[in-house]
Amino acid sequence: MIIIGEKINGAIPAVKKAIQEKDADFIRDRAIKQAEAGADFIDVCASTAPDVEVETLKWLIDIVQDAVDTPICIDSPDPFFLKEVLPFIKKPGLINSVNLEKIEGSDQDKCDVLFPLVEGTEWEVIALTCDSENGTPRDVETRVEISKKIIEKAATFGITPDKIHIDPLVMALSTDNNSLLNFVESMKQVKAIYPTVKFTSGLSNISFGMPKRKIINQNFMTLAIYEGMDSAIMDPLNKEIMGSIFATEALLGRDKHTRKYNAAVRKERI
Amino acid sequence: MNFEMLTQAVGELEDEKALELLKEFVATNPSEEEANKAVAACQKGMALVGDLFESGEYFVGDLIFAGELLTEAIDILKPVLGSGEAKKVGSMVIATVHGDLHDIGKNIFKSMAEAAGFEVYDLGIDTPAQAFIDKVKETNAQIVGMSGVLTLALESMKDTVEEIKEAGLRDDVKIIIGGNPVTKEACDHIGADAFTTNAAEGVKIIQGWSA
Incomplete structure (x- = not known):
């Protein structure tokens, strides 16, 4: 199962605040925690007014790719903004x-x-x-x-x-x-x-x-x-939903000797 | 006809009971005036549904069901309501604004506003400002409702209000905005008259305007 972490999105009030206050530590922490929890991609969405969206996306991208190796899922309703920020994403x-x-x-x-x-x-x-x-x-x-x-x-x-x-x-x-x-x-x-x-x-x-x-x-x-x-x-x-994923994959025979499930419990991911 | 019992049956979403009461009522060949009282009793029941939704007792599925129940109720009453349709409380044009495709919230609001007796002209999703203006001119609606879920919908709402101003219609209509991103600040910025993130509350606001 490919997990796209959704926690860096300006539509979330706490993230909106961090964007407004340029609180890079808050964003970095969210990137690291999601990567550690097993995210395969980290969604980055500004959800700001259009006139500041590109600069906000660039700011978020820099923080996330500096903090983790997990690839970015770049998220905007405007394709031209996506086109503009894509060259700044390394991976x-x-x-x-x-x-x-x-x-x-x-x-x-x-x-x-x-x-x-x-x-x-x-x-x-x-x-x-x-x-x-x-x-x-x-x-x-x-x-x-x-x-x-x-x-x-x-x-x-x-x-x-x-x-x-x-x-x-x-x-x-x-x-x-x-x-x-x-x-x-x-x-x-x-x-x-x-x-x-x-x-x-x-x-x-x-x-x-x-x-x-x-x-x-x-x-x-x-x-x-x-x-x-x-x-x-x-x-x-979210340990409950992650628990459903690990359990389902194990039940479907995709987790040999249920070791991924066991490890997820051990690491307190579920 | 026990109108209070009808109100209660609608409010508690006891569809079989409500429809049976109405069928019995229609079989007595009531006057148009009596029939209108039955409509009012159903609408009162819908207001109860709205309150229970607001207090967290009912959920979206219950609201939608209530809308369907009211449609069925009116269908049963139609033969005795006479040619003159039940008088409308007011009329409004609603739509999801340009650039946004989300319509669950708008549709819920629509069915609740209709249940409260409003004539609602729904322009659908991704609606340009000009379509709002054309429809207001065509129908003389007194209220405009704009809906959206994306942040960019707020800019579209602002643009739509601007264009309504330019068309010289701003003083003729009250404007309410609804959806996830709307706030007091956004409402002021956009130049709307009211905002809500709750369909039941929205209906109360427009009822206040139409009283």
């Missing part, structure tokens, strides 16, 4: 994210802007199943259609499916009864065509508006891993 990481919506006032989508930079590198990319025609579809057929288009577009830049993490944007269970089932079916259908493509998801959408969300999140994690989810954007310091 190839993950781009969060592209989709097929036309960018306002142009004929291009985020793939057109960012795929040329990924071409010929080790960078990976998160792709959301949205386009201009369908917005954010919840049905399987449209999600599969958009996934195929993105993967085929990537191929024209020499980007192979294993570098793409499809995020089908899981709906809230309280508003969509078949949310998990549709996620699983979308994943199965796309993987039937492109077996090496990766699927990812945020963890908290599924439980939006429900009480005791942790229970739903943990069980979503278990079922999604069982059905083939490859990565997740989540809090690696």
